[in-house]
Amino acid sequence: MKFRNFKLVGYVIFGRGAFNQLDEILAPQRKGDAPMIFFVDQFFKDKPAFTGRIPLQGKDKVVFIDVTHEPKTKYVDQLRDELKAEFGQVSGIIGIGGGSTMDMAKAVSLMMTNPGSSADYQGWDLVKQPGVYKAGIPTLSGTGAEVSRTTVLTGPTRKLGMNSDYTPFDQIVLDPELIKDAPINQRFYTAMDCYIHCVESLEGTYLNAFSRSYGEKALELCQEIFLKKPHWDDDADEKLMMASYAGGMSIAYSQVGVAHAVSYGLSYVLGTHHGVGNCIVFDKLEEFYPQGVKEFKEMVQRHNVTIPQNITKGMSAADVDKMIDVSLSLAPLWENALGKDWQQQMTRERLRDLYAKL
Known part of the structure; x- marks a missing residue:
């Protein structure tokens, strides 16, 4: 048996106020006058109290x-081209925001040193050169993007990550203060990404003691936060940040499952954001994850969150076929969920019926 030898994040700092050490963390990574580029979620564009804390120097x-839309390969290539035209070389790229912003930072870092289009690297272990230095600083928690070896991108023909040992961040900064003001719905959808991929990992065929250990802890933290706490507080921020980290670690040696596989099709055709897309799908997956879906519905009710319904109503047959194509291309996810004979179980017609429920 051949075991996966996977790359982890280089350095991790955790704690309230950890963001204040960013200047100190970046100092040894600066190369001459080549700038650090800070990719910041547009949510912070008109929030100078936050952006003023970013430790800019020189040409940074x-x-x-x-x-607005999930990361696209053409957006990655555009940013890469603009940075190369303006600066030639950069010292590093720092992603500050949710999963999409961190994925953009990882992708552009890799494309600063690898030729062609980012669409050429959608798949497993296609990236051949290390990117420039990259750091991830989440301001939402749940996706696990801060620890994963993928950067999920929508390309010309599919939605698929750049999965490689060169993708993980060199540094992550986990500061619970940064997620405290997240909009309630957005916080919930993103947190449920963590909950859902823990359920999928723990009930998958790829499960081993490594992924189980992280997945069980992340699931326990999500249950405590969303089912037991009477109200949101600082402790919830800290626990959610660690649930995201542990959940991301769980799927490093495992995989996600049905909800993610179906959600990717929604995202590709309808542009549905990953977190809300997972919630839309998981809400209808009782036949695959009965206990997880029951708990999920209780969390939705307790936190007074709305899950969109009937989003596929009236879609053309061609668009539904495209969603099915994208979903069925994600073989590792289906195999983890259903086993090696997944293609006999998840036929196009069964998947078409599932999309019709959404």
Whole structure:
């Protein structure tokens, strides 16, 4: 048996106020006058109290990342081209925001040193050169993007990550203060990404003691935060940040499952954001994850969150076929969920019926 030898994040700092050490952390990574580029979620564009804390020096630049849509390969290539035209070389790229912003930072870091289009690297272990230095600083928690070896991108023909040992961040800064003011719905959808991929990991065929240890802890933290706490507080911020980290670690040696596989199709065709897309799908997956879906519905009710319904109603047959194509291309996710004979179980017609429920 051949075991996966996977790359972890280089350095981790955790704690309230950890963001204040960013200047000190970046200092040894600066190369001459080559700037640090800060990719910042556009949510912070008109929030100078936050952006003023970014430790800019010399030619450093803040680039506000448009997260209206999930990261696209053409956006990655555009930013890479603009940075190369303006600076030639950069010392590093720092992603500050949710999963989409951190994924953009990882992707552009890799494309500063690898030729062609980012669409050429959608898949497993296609990246051949290390990127420039990259750091991730989450201001939302749940996706696990801060620890994963992928950067999920929508390309010309599919939605698929750049999965490689060169993708993980060199440094992550986990500061619970940064997630305290997240909009309630957005916080919930993103946190449920963590909850859902823990359920999928723990009930998957790829499960081993490594992924189980992290997944069980992340699931326990989500249950405590969303089912037991009477109200949101600082302790919830800290626990959610660690649930995201542990959940991301769980799927490093495992995989996600049905909800993610189906959600990728929604995202590709309808542009549905990852967190809310997972919630839309998971809400209808009782036949696959009965206990997880029951708990999820209780969390939705307790926190008074609305899950969109009937989003596929009236879609053309061609668009539904495209969603099915994208979903079925994610073989590792289906195999983890259903086993090696997944293609006999998840036929196109069964998947078409599932999309019709959404």
